[in-house]
Amino acid sequence: MPRYPLIAPNPPRLSDHVDALRRIEASGVFSNNGAEVQAFERNVTDALFGGHGASIAVANATLGLMVAIRHAARANGRPAGLALMPALTFAATGQAALWAGLTPLVCDIDPDDWSACARTEERLLQQHGDRIAVLVPYATFGNAIDLGRYAWLQKHYDVGVVIDAASSLGTIDAAGHGFGQNAPFAAVYSMHATKTFAVAEGGLIHSGDAGLIATLRAMINFGFEGTRSATLLGLNAKLPEITAVLAQAKLAEIGAICDARAAIEAAYRDSLAGFTLQAVQGLRRAMQFMPVLLPQPLVAKRDAIAARLEREGVGTGRYFSPHLGQQPLFRAEALIEPTPHADDIAARLLSLPITDAMTPADARTIAALFRQACAAETARIPAAPRALPAASTVIVGGGPAGTALLTAASKRGQLAAFAQGLVVVEHDDAIGGGRLGRYAITSDSTATTFLSAVQDNPYPELAAITAHPAGRAVARYTDALGVPLVEAGPLLRATGDRLADIVRAHGGTILTGHDALGTRRTSAGLWSTRLRRRSDGVEFEQLSHDMVIATGGHQPLDRLAVQQVAGESLLAQAGDRLLQSDEVLALGGYAKLADLLAGKRNPRIAVIGGSTSALATIALILKQVPALPFGAGGITLLHRRPLRPFYPSVEAAHADGFDDFSAPDICPVSGFVYRLAGFRLEARDLVLRLLGVDGRAPDPRIATHRITGADDAAARAHLAGADIVIAALGYRPHALPVRTPRGRTIALAAHQGRPMVDRHCRVLDAQDAPLPGLYGIGLAAGFVPWGDLGGEASFSGQANGLWLWQNAVGQMIVDQIFERRAADAPGSARAA
Known part of the structure; x- marks a missing residue:
């Protein structure tokens, strides 16, 4: 029977090249860029790259990648930045970036050609900005990926590029050229014995930029540039002369x-x-x-x-x-x-x-x-079951709020038990981050708050995240006014990955890439949730004893049509000048705003709302570089409620000269002043300046106007005079459709503009009656802390915050689910 090994190394035979070996022995040069290596470098450049640019032979491709990546990162002034690379590549790609002092940023691939997904690369370049030092695309399995596109990305984003072309020495691109010819950056090829260009152990770096190759040549020789005195960061990555003999022989036959x-x-x-x-x-x-x-x-x-x-x-x-x-x-x-x-x-x-x-x-x-x-x-695959077994709990939404239940359970060592019979349903392709990392603003939670989810966690895989690159990145903001959300997002993603691992390991299910279409109460008292798999549109029902809605909030467009400001329709007053704050706060949102105001010598913006998003919008606009040319009062904040700063104590408020509060404004549990109503971190700093607290000088570019009622002509004048009107009116919940056993839609309190949940996080119907076994958590759910959770008596509204969700609020839902499980357990009074 014939045998077909996957790979049969076929390097040239040294015994066939005795004359070359004698030539090396006679020269006395066995390494250090001798005649054999020089000849191979000239010949491979001529034969495979049309004589363009230059090439260096290196000891192996991994060393070539290390040197090229390190140089590209340092050339851009980002020696400790991120190296963006596709997931589907060999470990050497990521290892080389780590050895070069960078953090790999691993992205998804194109489902057709299996190289790095172009849309994802560009989104991450916009999201992470100059934190990305170098792109390291892999020419997957010898494919001739589009190097012209990477040349454009290099210029447009001012980012380094190094091509991992390990399997591509001998590949011909669509123009009929050797893959890598004329590239303005380095392409690194392998000549390992297992490759098609099989030698023994070796590699090649080629570029259309001969100056780049000259620099890399010095780096692979200890950083020596002309003298035996190091001027560059370097190492020893030179190809031996004997290996160059094999490379010359392989070059002669590589075309055939x-x-x-x-x-x-x-x-x-x-x-x-x-x-x-x-x-x-x-x-x-x-x-x-x-x-x-x-x-x-x-x-x-x-x-x-x-x-x-x-x-x-x-x-x-x-x-x-x-x-x-x-x-x-x-x-x-x-x-x-x-x-x-x-x-x-x-x-x-x-x-x-x-x-x-x-x-x-x-x-x-x-x-x-x-x-x-x-x-x-x-033929051996068994038939699929007709129905999925009932789960204990279904959580719809795997963003920061949905995973907050998992975090809360983990902090008490309960996640393994909670995971049993748990199903988490998430629209996106991973849990944990949601859309948080795609906003251009700073958080209203501290670095300590973000890290508290994992620090000293009973589960070691979660505790270890403090040492993860995402954890270290957030920790750098410990003494800052919040954390940039583009830095917080990866931490939440990494945490979500570990939470998902724990859930799966203890019998739970994580259904990423699925949408929940609605849930129905069955006659047996269960919840039947209709799910759709996004990859192929297949729909199925998932039964559960409990359901948690953690689908987040949004700024619905239809709200703008009915919103009244100073007695008149906002939409009628602002027309096509109207934006929502979510549009501006998202990555790329400021660029859109600046484009709309291009050519305005003294632009005017009106921001409507007294929420954190309103203040965050103003803070974002003011700190952009280059700045918009605002004059005095170029931005007007229109708000109804007083602007209140948070203080950690009455004494701290008095020490700052702030006394605009009374006993109902003090949290009886913590002693905080305006614990729930007060602005924090960057928004707080802006409010303190607007109020002139303790002699702080307001930014002259900002004016405020408190709307007094339906006859407020001044408010209408501000709207009429603005070039752009930004509505920061808060968020409404994505309330999942809920139906009776017969399919009738149940009207919810959230549909009437009231809080979606009660004080126990139970979802309320239109009569404010809780629906059994149905809970809600997250942005716009409407929860208000009470009792031991604290909060000032004067507060009216809803409280949203990661720390609350990951602690008391998440644990409140977990405890109720555990109580139900205990009541339903065999031998319990209810089960009997």
Whole structure:
């Protein structure tokens, strides 16, 4: 029976190059950029890159990546920044970034060509700004990715670029050039024995920029530039002369080898019709093996399929599974974005052999054996169950509020028990962060608040997040006025990942990429929630004893149509000059605002509302660089309620010269002044200046006007004179549709503009009666602290805050669920 190993290393034979070996011995030069290395570098540049630019031979590709990444980061003045790379790549890509002093930022891939997702890359460049030092895209499995696009990104975002082209030496791009030719940045190739350009151990760096190559050449030689005195950061990454002899020999045959492998790939593609294969870029790839995706139902059968092929003499591989974002080192040391496409593809990948000894007929034989193995395992798949078993609890929404229940349970060591029978449903591809990290503002929670969720947590995997790059980034703001949300978002994401791991490990289910369409009370007293899987639109019902709505809040457009300001319709007064604060606060929102005001020599903005979002909007606008050319009173804040600053004590308020409060404004539990109604951190600082507290000087660009009623002509004049009107009117809950057993919609208090929940976080119907087993938490839910939770008696409104959700409020819901479980347990009075 013929054997087909996955990879059969085929470097040139040293015994066939005795004359070259004698030449090296005669020269007495065995390393240090001798004649053999120099000849190879010239010849490979001419043969594979049209004679353009320059090349350096290096000891291995990982060292090449380390040097190139380090240089790119330092050249941009970001030596400790982020290295953005795709999840589906080899560990060396991430390792090189870590050794270069950077933090990998791992993103998702394109579902067709399996390279870094272009839209995600650009979103992260906008989100993280100059924190990203370098892009490290991987030319996946030898594909000729679009280097012109990366040249544009390099200029547009002033970011370094290094291409991991490990498998691409011999690849030809769509223009007929060697992949990497004329690139203005470094491309790093492997010459490892397992690659198509098989040597032994070695690598190559090529760039169209010969000056860049000259600098990198000094870096791989201890940082020596012309003398034996280090002027650059460097290391020893030189290729030995003997290896250069092998590289020269392989260069002479690489064209024929790649053509033969391309014919094998073509035979595979013809024989694997019906299976999902990688979309090809370029005219020819230096194929190392043939990657193919198993159908989704066969994911759990991958090992069995590989075993069947092995018995037939066919070797297989799983490049790259697990991907970067799933490997323990990078989970601890990298920032990892949601990676649903990489998760799916890594789970389904199986690599089939391509070797120099094979022919297209061999590929057809292997493909037939692969199809047979898949068919045999498909026949062994049991029929799917007709209905999902009832869960204990369903949480709809896995953002900061939904995961707050998990955090609260974890802080008491209860998460393992709470996870049993738990189902978390989340629209996005990961839990924890929600949209928080996509806002351009600073939080109204301190760094200590964010870190308190994990610091000294009973679960060691959560406690370890304080040492994670996301935890360290937030800790840098411990003494600052809040944390930039783009920094807080990754911390919440990392925390969500660990929470999800714990839930799954103890019998719970995390359904990311799913939407909840509504929930219905059954005649048996359960909740039946209709779910839809976003990937394929499949809908199904999930039964549960309890339901938690944590779907967040929004600023509905229809509210603008009915909103009255100073007795007249806001929409009628502002028209197309009207924006909502959410639009401005989101990443890119200020740029949109600035574009609308372009050419205005003295622009005027009216901000309506007395909420934190109103003050955050003003703070965001004022600290942008370059600033808008506001004159005196260029921004007017129109508000109804007095602006109140928070103080940690009566004494602190008096010491600051602030005495505009009385006994009902003091929290009886904490002693805080305006604990709930008061502005905090950056918004508080702005309010203190607006009020002139303790001699603080107001910013002359800001004016305030307190709306007095329906006949307030001054308020209407401010709106009429504004170039832009920003409505910061707070948020309304995304209340999930709730129905009776017969399908009739239950009107909720939230639909009437009242709080969605009562003092126990139970969802209220339109008559303010709690619906059994249905809870709500999060932005705009309407919860007001009471009793031991504290709060001033004068407060009217709702309290939203991460610390509240992750502690008392989240625990309140967890406790009620545990009480119900205990009551339903066998032997309890209710169960009997």
